Amino acid sequence: MDRDQIRTRIEEAGNLPTLPDVVIRITEMADRAETTGRQLGLEIAKDQVISAKVLRLVNSGFYGFSQPIATVPHAVTLLGFETVKTLVLGSTVLDMMKDALPGLWEHSMACARTSALIAEHALLDDVQEVCTAGLLHDLGKVVLRQSMEDAFRTVVSLVQERDWLFVEAEEHVLGAHHGHFAGWLLEKWGLPDRLVRPIADHHNFHEDQPFARSTAVVHLADILCRAEALGRGGDRKIPRLNPAALEILGMAIDDVLGVMERMSEEMRDIRRV
Numbered sequence: 100m101d102r103d104q105i106r107t108r109i110e111e112a113g114n115l116p117t118l119p120d121v122v123i124r125i126t127e128m129a130d131r132a133e134t135t136g137r138q139l140g141l142e143i144a145k146d147q148v149i150s151a152k153v154l155r156l157v158n159s160g161f162y163g164f165s166q167p168i169a170t171v172p173h174a175v176t177l178l179g180f181e182t183v184k185t186l187v188l189g190s191t192v193l194d195m196m197k198d199a200l201p202g203l204w205e206h207s208m209a210c211a212r213t214s215a216l217i218a219e220h221a222l223l224d225d226v227q228e229v230c231t232a233g234l235l236h237d238l239g240k241v242v243l244r245q246s247m248e249d250a251f252r253t254v255v256s257l258v259q260e261r262d263w264l265f266v267e268a269e270e271h272v273l274g275a276h277h278g279h280f281a282g283w284l285l286e287k288w289g290l291p292d293r294l295v296r297p298i299a300d301h302h303n304f305h306e307d308q309p310f311a312r313s314t315a316v317v318h319l320a321d322i323l324c325r326a327e328a329l330g331r332g333g334d335r336k337i338p339r340l341n342p343a344a345l346e347i348l349g350m351a352i353d354d355v356l357g358v359m360e361r362m363s364e365e366m367r368d369i370r371r372v
């Protein structure tokens with residue numbers, strides 16, 4: 100299979116989450132300038148399953164709120180339209196993430212929070228959005244499992260037998276990896292590039308690419324979570340850090356150690372979930 104064929108396979112896979120009507124409505128509302136946070140929150144609150152999941156995410160520790168958030172309109176006020184919109188999307192894939200690979204959900208949660216810590220440290224404009232990119236960065240592993248189960252199984256056994264990185268085994272089997280797979284699905288869902296690129300490129304950081312700083316955040320956060328053994332990504336090795344990612348974020352090793360210290364302070368919250 101070449102890349103175009105894989106992409107078509109993913110776009111046409113019947114068992115991947117599709118955008119529920121409520122998400123389409125929310126997306127349209129969020130894009131209209133006159134919509135208030137309260138209106139948006141009330142619209143989401145009409146769907147009980149989605150709002151329960153959104154509230155669970157908001158209260159799960161990785162956004163760092165000290166007080167519990169009880170209502171969706173309140174969550175919209177705190178997080179902003181874009182983040183809530185993406186959380187609504189994320190809520191549709193949470194259960195699949197839990198089923199796909201042991202430890203992937205914990206890894207995703209830890210990466211979300213670590214992305215937020217790095218983004219705050221490096222003074223990025225939209226911390227919440229980068230946090231959401233961190234949450235969804237390995238979604239492509241779920242996409243692979245759901246759309247090409249044979250290839251997924253081959254990848255998993257290569258990882259175990261040869262002690263490869265998951266991403267190496269995917270490249271070997273398919274000539275593309277879970278960053279690409281997630282990117283294709285999220286583009287099909289119509290999500291903006293500034294959210295899609297950091298997810299698609301988290302294993303291929305390059306300082307000249309669009310949205311390089313937020314991509315650098317997710318790239319670094321993923322590696323730190325692996326190094327700290329926060330959850331699991333399906334393999335035993337740790338991807339290599341591209342030093343240009345630290346450079347573009349203006350971070351030195353001491354800054355990284357500072358972030359890691361804050362991560363371990365917060366881990367109790369994340370483990371509780």
Ligand SMILES: [Fe+2]
Nearest residue numbers: 236237301302
């Ligand atoms: Fe990854």
Ligand SMILES: [Fe+2]
Nearest residue numbers: 236237321332
């Ligand atoms: Fe990861």
